[in-house]
Amino acid sequence: MFIIECPYCGKRDQNEFSYGGEAHIARPTNSDIQDDETWADYVFLRSNTKGVFAERWMHAAGCRKWFNALRNTASDKILAIYKQGEQPPQIAGEDLATPAGEPVIGSGNDATKVLQPGTAGVVK
Amino acid sequence: MVRLVARASFPKSVLVAVGQVVVYAEFCRIMELPGTERRSVRASKEITVSRTGKAASAENAPHTHQIRHLGSAASQSGKTAARRPFSWRMGPASSHHLVSVPRVPHCPHFTWVFAMKRYSIGSLIREGLRGHTGWEQAWRQVETPKASYDAVIIGGGGHGTATAYYLAKEHGMRNIAVVEKGWIGGGNAGRNTTIIRSNYLNDASAAIYQHAMDLWTTLGRELNYNIMMSHRGVLNLAHDDGEARALKRRVEANRLNGIDAAWLDAKEVQEFCPIVNIDPDIRYPVLGGTLQKVGGVNRHDAVVWGYARAASALGVDIIQNCEVTDIRTEAGAVVGIETTRGSIRTPKVASVAAGHSSVIAKMVDVKLPIESHPLQALVSEPIKPLNPCVVMSNAVHVYCSQSDKGELVIGAGIDPQISYTQRGGFDVIEHQLAALIELFPIVSRLRMLRQWGGIVDVCPDASALITKTKVKGFYVNGGWGTGGWKATPGSGHVFADLVANDEPNEIAAPFALDRFYSGKLVAEHGAAAVAH
């Protein structure tokens, strides 16, 4: 469970927020002429990023405003909060321990043990 | 008396061994393990063997009907359903499927490439006498992958090891490998609450889950591995009129598909599971529920190890602590993979990575309709037998069974956010326990022992992906979300068929990626909600 900092109200328990999934997914314009591929992409396909990920939250039990967050989904660390309509701030990916981008502790990924240091951490 | 005999003639180890065998035999009987089923039922199971997805020959059809009849009679009486095999018939009368598996010795393809000692009562006695010093390792350790394989399976969970086994056994693909980044069975396979049932609403789902159910019933015997399959029955409770109507509709749909299903009123629910609180004055009164008697639980680790062992015996390399870091393609076709133990050339890559499906697919620029969420479960301190079955409730949201050790095994809901951490929020399990006490006030003072999380891969229609992709030789089996354990053998079986033949069979076809373009979704939120 997270402590999330609402840009309007400050730090609150995650219980007060509802989740809006991946941010910055633009609805296709000219919807009458879009093909099925474009629609499927917009409605169903998601990046489901492991690593730094832009997502939407809504302060449901507070100001009820939507805003965005950058969070590392491999470590759950919230890296930045920014308002609806703004572009995500540039954040360098964290240096992650394994090729799959997991922290060593708690990942259950024993592949770390056969790795040479320094080869890891590509966040796509 | 025993002491006397012991002193008089036998060495103590003989008695210990005999004692172990007696205990084991009794255990098998209680758990309805392979080998203890009634002969007559087995005989009917083995009448015909037709490979999934290929139209069964005309002479199969009468048997199909016969067994279907048996199945529905059993589900109506609700008595013997647990031991009856069910066949599955899909679509118009043209295609009869009798989905069943042969026992190991009968299968023409099945030869053990690597000699492995079979597990038996005999081996148990022998090892009992030797103080258990002679057990050999269950499968071959492969530290270094070969330079090339005919196919590589990414992910050594239940579905991955099952896929490997059926590829080797039914499609003769022996030069293949399972590549696992941790230890096999350490992902969702080792973290789930193992609830098994097949009472899904849609025809496509009913087909694949029932296919799995048919395989589960004989899997322990087929793999020569005790998977502790227990068909103890699964209850799904209804707490309001709307839910009761939806569940009754599901029972009817199931019966039309020849699947074991029955509706119980509140009193019957309590007869079947005495600890359920059916007081009408509680916040979520129990109005009734569905019962699938053939449903139940099994031992997750044993399933993975059993598949790995049987696959390994057929020549499959099981490579642990080996993470796939990239997939190489040339001219739109797979040519190999990169791993933390070196490069491997292969024309076929089958991704069975559960929560990491999107991460693997991204390596070949394939985008999936999957989102990964933490899902938690927990167990209580062990207590005497209390819950004789599996109880699931969508409204109060909890699902619970009791392990053979006596722990209550309790499943939680998913956290809302996308995450790969294998950790969930504390508020989620707090909610679970509130729900548990609502249903079973008797456990209110029970303490919880352990809690853990897995990463589940959820599709928008709550159904799986078993699919080819735009990249030749790259196949995906994923999106099983919160409820894929029950599908393990069926999923592995039809996915192996897809990987070997490059075409999905009839059971797999509805689960292709293109359903998100055509709109032909297999919506199972009703059957699943969050709990499966």
Ligand SMILES: Cc1cc2nc3c(=O)[nH]c(=O)nc-3n(C[C@H](O)[C@H](O)[C@H](O)COP(=O)(O)OP(=O)(O)OC[C@H]3O[C@@H](n4cnc5c(N)ncnc54)[C@H](O)[C@@H]3O)c2cc1C
């Ligand atoms: C708490 C919980 C309770 C559940 N309860 C039930 C239930 O009661 N009934 C039910 O039917 N289902 C249940 N499920 C769902 C079920 O566990 C899953 O749907 C199913 O196990 C997924 O298939 P699998 O066993 O192949 O997955 P996994 O065991 O997760 O296998 C995937 C494997 O891929 C490996 N992998 C990932 N990336 C890489 C890489 N780059 N290289 C190499 N290997 C990689 C992982 O390490 C992992 O071992 C539950 C899940 C959870 C988490």
Ligand SMILES: [Zn+2]
């Ligand atoms: Zn706010």
